[in-house]
Amino acid sequence: xxxxxxxxxxxxxxxxxxxxxxxxxxxxxxxxxxxxxxxxxxxxxxxxxxxxxxxxxxxxxxxxxxxxxxxxxxxxxxxxxxxxxxxxxxxxxxxxxxxxxxxxxxxxxxxxxxxxxxxxxxxxxxxxxxxxxxxxxxxxxxxxxxxxxxxxxxxxxxxxxxxxxxxxxxxxxxxxxxxxxxxxxxxxxxxxxxxxxxxxxxxxxxxxxxxxxxxxxxxxxxxxxxxxxxxxxxxxxxxxxxxxxxxxxxxxxxxxxxxxxxxxxxxxxxxxxxxxxxxxxxxxxxxxxxxxxxxxxxxxxxxxxxxxxxxxxxxxxxxxxxxxxxxxxxxxxxxxxxxxxxxxxxxxxxxxxxxxxxxxxxxxxxxxxx
Ligand SMILES: Nc1ncnc2c1ncn2[C@@H]1O[C@H](COP(=O)(O)OP(=O)(O)OP(=O)(O)O)[C@@H](O)[C@H]1O
Ligand SMILES: [Mg+2]
Numbered sequence: 001x002x003x004x005x006x007x008x009x010x011x012x013x014x015x016x017x018x019x020x021x022x023x024x025x026x027x028x029x030x031x032x033x034x035x036x037x038x039x040x041x042x043x044x045x046x047x048x049x050x051x052x053x054x055x056x057x058x059x060x061x062x063x064x065x066x067x068x069x070x071x072x073x074x075x076x077x078x079x080x081x082x083x084x085x086x087x088x089x090x091x092x093x094x095x096x097x098x099x100x101x102x103x104x105x106x107x108x109x110x111x112x113x114x115x116x117x118x119x120x121x122x123x124x125x126x127x128x129x130x131x132x133x134x135x136x137x138x139x140x141x142x143x144x145x146x147x148x149x150x151x152x153x154x155x156x157x158x159x160x161x162x163x164x165x166x167x168x169x170x171x172x173x174x175x176x177x178x179x180x181x182x183x184x185x186x187x188x189x190x191x192x193x194x195x196x197x198x199x200x201x202x203x204x205x206x207x208x209x210x211x212x213x214x215x216x217x218x219x220x221x222x223x224x225x226x227x228x229x230x231x232x233x234x235x236x237x238x239x240x241x242x243x244x245x246x247x248x249x250x251x252x253x254x255x256x257x258x259x260x261x262x263x264x265x266x267x268x269x270x271x272x273x274x275x276x277x278x279x280x281x282x283x284x285x286x287x288x289x290x291x292x293x294x295x296x297x298x299x300x301x302x303x304x305x306x307x308x309x310x311x312x313x314x315x316x317x318x319x320x321x322x323x324x325x326x327x328x329x330x331x332x333x334x335x336x337x338x339x340x341x342x343x344x345x346x347x348x349x350x351x352x353x354x355x356x357x358x359x360x361x362x363x364x365x366x367x368x369x370x
Contacts, residue, residue, distance in 0.1 A: 018044055020088035021364025022074065023194065024180070026062040027051055027217030027241060028313070029073055030361040033083045034341060036369040043343040043351075046358055047081035049073060060259040062218040062241050067176060071183035078184065088186050089364030091194040094221050096173040098132075099193070099233040100124045101139065104162045113138075117164060125168050132168040139163040139229055165230060167193055189368055195223050195230060197363030200370075202309050202335030203228065209305045211294060211328075212335075214359070215314030217241040220286050224297050224305065234293045236286050240314030243282040250278050266318025279317065287327040294328070311335040311359040337362040 023030040028051055033044040052061035054073045065073070102120050104113075117136050122129050174191055181188055198214055209226040218239045224232040240262070248258035251274070265275040267283065298304055308328050310321070315334065325332040337359045338351035 017087070018083075018085035019189075019365045019368035020083055020085050020186070021091075021197065021361040021366075021368075022088050022186075023091040023197070023358075023360035023364065024070065024074070024093075024177070025216055025360075026064075026093070026219075026239075027060055029077050030358050031074075031077055031081055031083060032358055032361040032365045033081070033085060034362075034365040034369055041341045041366060041369055043338065043341040043347075045081045045083055046361070047077055048357060049077040049080070058254075058256040058259060060217065060241060060244055061255065062239075067179045068183065070180045074180060074184050074186075078186075086185065086187050087189050087368070088181070089189050089197070089367055090177055090181065090191050091197055091360050091364055092169055092173060092177065092191050094193060094195055094233070094235060095219055096170060097193050098125060098168040099230070100166055101231075102164050102166060104164065106160055106162065108162045113162075113164065117166060121166050121168065124166070127170070131171055133171060133174060134166065134168050136164045136166045137229065139165050139231065140227055169193070192364060192367065194360045195221060195233065197361075197367070198311055198335070198359040199223070199225055199228070199230070199363070200366055201337035201340060201359045201363035202311055206307070208307075209297075209303065211290075211305055211308040213290060213308060213310050213315065213324075214312040215240055215286070215310070215317075216312045217314065220290070220312070220314070222290050222293055224294070232293065232297050234290075236289045238282065238286050240312075240317070243279055243314070243317075246282050247275060247278050251275075262317070264318075266320065267323050268319045271318075276319075280323075283317070283320070283323060284327075287324065291327065306330055308332040309335045311337075311356040313357045315356050316353070335359050340366060 018033050018035045021032045028048050030048045032046040034041045035044055050059040051063040051065060051073055052058045054069045055063050055065055104116060118129060118134055121134055125132060199212060207227050209224055212223045212225055214221040216239050218241060220236040220239055222234045223230050244255060244259045244262050247261055248255050261275045262279060265272040267276050267279050269276040294305060308330060321332060334356050336352055336355045338355050343351060
């Protein structure tokens, strides 16, 4: 079985060598290399590369490249970032996976789950079960999990049921990524669904429910995470590229220029009222859907979520932190994945601003050395 899940707070092996994480997003590739010294994660190198240019398109474009082109882009990035290790963790986009929760009656052992989960999962998966790799993790019942020392006790014997979070990834997706990596002579240490990598790099040991919002170019991914476990996962079918496309269309300007305006103006009306208005409309769509999911969770479980963590390039939109704080009406902060690493002090400001984009790549590298 593919090792899609991992322990979010720890796990992996510590070889003392460098560890690489590669996040192939729909618009850009991100890479981070870390090493472990004296129990600390040391940042060795990192970098990103827009995929648009590999298909004769603009920066910021969502691309659907052939494996050869992706390999070429990955190789170029590794060279540019001067990475030195060949062993890498690789992110699987959430849009290529299906995530759902199943509730089973009774308290079941891991052994029992091995036979029951694949059978139950069939009902949720629109393709033959042989075409997917399945993985799952037990969701702790809150009664027990409320006591941090008892996090490992995963079932509540009062309710007599077992909740299981299941991830299904199409085998073709894994095969495609393997092919991309083969041509780069990289070795895959593991594949992991991107959201788990992002959680590892942006969360501290938060037990209360927290929202993680990853605004990429093509899609916005929302996870509600409690006790380090994904309770709800939702994909909003809009991303930051849609904002560029809206600006381009509304103002009849080329994509590249619209992308620039999006980055220079964002939601700041005092910089350009017209552009900010367009960005606001697109953001409202995303935030309204996000809030619907959050409110439904709060109602269902009768608990409040007090914090939102932002990652993904789209979250860097000027004024977004303030705008999201008002929209969610709760504490909103940027994920600062590089803060989990040791890096030269002069890099701190740039690492803090670019951090949200590297959350996934960094989480992948961290898994190997923590
Ligand atoms: N400073 C900025 N202001 C506004 N948008 C930005 C900024 N920097 C990057 N972006 C946008 O962020 C997006 C890229 O983010 P990211 O690299 O997280 O996406 P991705 O991983 O390629 O996409 P996905 O996760 O949807 O597959 C692009 O749409 C880009 O225009
Ligand atoms: Mg992404």
